[in-house]
Amino acid sequence: MKFIVVTGGVMSGLGKGITAASIGRILVDMGYRVVPIKIDPYINIDAGTMNPFQHGEVYVLKDGTEVDLDLGHYERFIGMELTGKHNITTGKIYRNVIEKERKGEYLGQTVQIIPHVTDEIKRWIRSVAEEKNADICLIEVGGTVGDIESMPFLEAIRQMHNEEKEEDFLLVHVTLVPLDSGGEQKTKPTQHSVKELRSLGLHPDVIVGRCEEELTESTKRKISLFCDVPVEAVVSAKNADDIYEVPLLFKQEKLDRYIAEKLRLNRAKSENRWEEFVSKLKNAGENVTIAIVGKYMDVRDAYISIREALKIAGVYSGTKVSYLWIDSEDFEDFEEIEIEADGILVPGGFGSRGVEGKIMAIKYARENNIPFLGICLGFQLSVIEFTRNVLGYDGANSTEFDENTPHPVIDLLPEQKEIDELGGTMRLGDIEITLKENTIAHSLYQTEKILERHRHRYEVNPEYIAELEKNGLVFSGYSDGGRRMEILEIPEKRFFLATQFHPEFKAKPFAPSPPFVGFVRAALEYRREMNG
Structure with a gap:
C-alpha cells in the first residue's frame, strides 16, 4: 500500500x-x-x-x-x-x-x-x-x-x-x-x-x-x-x-x-x-449559451457540478458551452422578462428566496419554446408553473413556501412530516427510477431502469398528477412503484425536461449525463435555427 x-x-x-x-x-x-x-x-x-x-x-x-x-x-x-x-x-x-x-x-x-x-x-x-x-x-x-x-x-x-x-x-x-x-x-x-x-x-x-x-x-x-x-x-x-x-x-x-x-x-x-478528452474540449466547434437561473450567484462553486456536466455534454455534442449567470431575484422586480440564451437551466436550491424569479424563467422558456432543463427544485417549480399558467390554478405552490396554498401541488410525503432534524434526513443518494417507453427520457437513457442521485424532501402531490397529464405534462420517470414522480417533459416543445434527481452528480468525462447531453444538443439545434 x-x-x-x-x-x-x-x-x-x-x-x-x-x-x-x-x-x-x-x-x-x-x-x-x-x-x-x-x-x-x-x-x-x-x-x-x-x-x-x-x-x-x-x-x-x-x-x-x-x-x-x-x-x-x-x-x-x-x-x-x-x-x-x-x-x-x-x-x-x-x-x-x-x-x-x-x-x-x-x-x-x-x-x-x-x-x-x-x-x-x-x-x-x-x-x-x-x-x-x-x-x-x-x-x-x-x-x-x-x-x-x-x-x-x-x-x-x-x-x-x-x-x-x-x-x-x-x-x-x-x-x-x-x-x-x-x-x-x-x-x-x-x-x-x-x-x-x-x-x-x-x-x-x-x-x-x-x-x-x-x-x-x-x-x-x-x-x-x-x-x-x-x-x-x-x-x-x-x-x-x-x-x-x-x-x-x-x-x-x-x-x-x-x-x-x-x-x-x-x-x-x-x-x-x-x-x-481535453483535446475535444479545447477544440469544440460551435458555441451555445446556457442561462443558469439560480439564487447563489455570488458563489459560482455552488453550481460546480452543473457547470462541469454542461461542459462534458458539450464535448459529446461538439459544442463549447458558455454560461449566462442570472440571479433569479433580479426577475422579481419585473412583470415581463427576456432571456437571450440558447437554453435555460433552473437548478436546485432551498428556501423561498428567488423562487418566483425561477418560475418566471421557466414560464419564459415554455412559452417561447426555448430548450429547458430543470433540476430538483427546478423540477418542482416546473410543476408549479404549469399548474398556475396552464391549468389556471391561482396560488398553486409548494407547502415549503406557502403552507396555506389552496393548491399544494408540491408537498411533503407523510414520512417526512415527523422529521425534526435537518442533517442526513432528506431523500438522498442513488434511487432506482423506471422510465416510460416512447418518451424523451427513455430515448436519452436508452434503458428502462436507471440509478440517479437525490437530495430533496418535497414531492409532486399525487392528487394533481392526472390533471397535469391530461393537460400535456408527461411524467416520464417514476420511482417507489409509481408513488413518486422523477422526470417530467412536455413532448410538444423542442426540449422541455426536468428531473427531481440531480443528474449532474453522475456526469464524468467518459460518462456524460444523458439529460445534459440532450439539453445541450437541443440548445445547439435551437441556435442554428435562430441563426438561419
Whole structure:
C-alpha cells in the first residue's frame, strides 16, 4: 500500500482538490487502482447543513452522504463512485471515539487526542484503502497548515509517515507563489508555509506552486534551496484554461516520473484517453449559451457540478458551452422578462428566496419554446408553473413556501412530516427510477431502469398528477412503484425536461449525463435555427 498526502498552506482555495484529483488521474492512467479520501477538519458530521454561500456546492455520493465539492472532482477525474467512507470529518471521528468510550472499549483509559483520536483517524484511512484493495491511497487534508482544526489530522499523518516505509509515503504540499507589484514571483509565503509544516514533524516531498504563470527556473531553485526539496520536486501549477488540463500540465512538469521514482512504481502503462478528452474540449466547434437561473450567484462553486456536466455534454455534442449567470431575484422586480440564451437551466436550491424569479424563467422558456432543463427544485417549480399558467390554478405552490396554498401541488410525503432534524434526513443518494417507453427520457437513457442521485424532501402531490397529464405534462420517470414522480417533459416543445434527481452528480468525462447531453444538443439545434 502506498500513501500520497496532499496538504495546503498560505491560504485556502488554492486548488488542493484539483491537485489531488489530477495526481489521481495520472496514477489511474499508469494503471494503478487509486482510492481517494478527503479530510475536512470542520466539526459538522457532513456538509449537508452548510450554506452554499459559505461552502459552495454540497455534493451527494451514491450512498446519500453529503460531502464537500472536492469529492465531485475525485469522481470526475478518477472515474469512480465513492461513498461516505471516503470523507472524514472531525465530527465523524469524534462521534466514533465518544461512542467507543461510552461502550467501554477504551477499558477505563483517559481518552485523549493522542493516541485515541489519532488512532481512529489512521484506522479509518487504512480500513478504507484496504477494503477497496487500493494500490495507492490518496489523502487530501482540507484547510491550511497551522489551522487548529487540522492539527489532530496532521499529527495522525505524521505518525503514519513514521509507521510506513519511506518508499510507501509521499507528501505533496500546495502553496501560493504570488507576484509582487513588479511582476516578480515571491517565494517567502512558500518558505513560511513549509516552516509551519516542519514544525509539526512533516517534511514535503513535492511542492506544488500555485502561480499565474509557470515558475521560473530561478524561483524553483530558490524554493528548492530554502525548503530542502530537489528542484525536480518543485512543480508549477499555473492558472489553466480548464481544470481538466491540470493532469497534462503536471505531466509536462514530469511529476508522474518523480512520483514513480519516489514510490518505486514500476508500471510503464500510460493511457491517452484523457489527452483525447481535453483535446475535444479545447477544440469544440460551435458555441451555445446556457442561462443558469439560480439564487447563489455570488458563489459560482455552488453550481460546480452543473457547470462541469454542461461542459462534458458539450464535448459529446461538439459544442463549447458558455454560461449566462442570472440571479433569479433580479426577475422579481419585473412583470415581463427576456432571456437571450440558447437554453435555460433552473437548478436546485432551498428556501423561498428567488423562487418566483425561477418560475418566471421557466414560464419564459415554455412559452417561447426555448430548450429547458430543470433540476430538483427546478423540477418542482416546473410543476408549479404549469399548474398556475396552464391549468389556471391561482396560488398553486409548494407547502415549503406557502403552507396555506389552496393548491399544494408540491408537498411533503407523510414520512417526512415527523422529521425534526435537518442533517442526513432528506431523500438522498442513488434511487432506482423506471422510465416510460416512447418518451424523451427513455430515448436519452436508452434503458428502462436507471440509478440517479437525490437530495430533496418535497414531492409532486399525487392528487394533481392526472390533471397535469391530461393537460400535456408527461411524467416520464417514476420511482417507489409509481408513488413518486422523477422526470417530467412536455413532448410538444423542442426540449422541455426536468428531473427531481440531480443528474449532474453522475456526469464524468467518459460518462456524460444523458439529460445534459440532450439539453445541450437541443440548445445547439435551437441556435442554428435562430441563426438561419
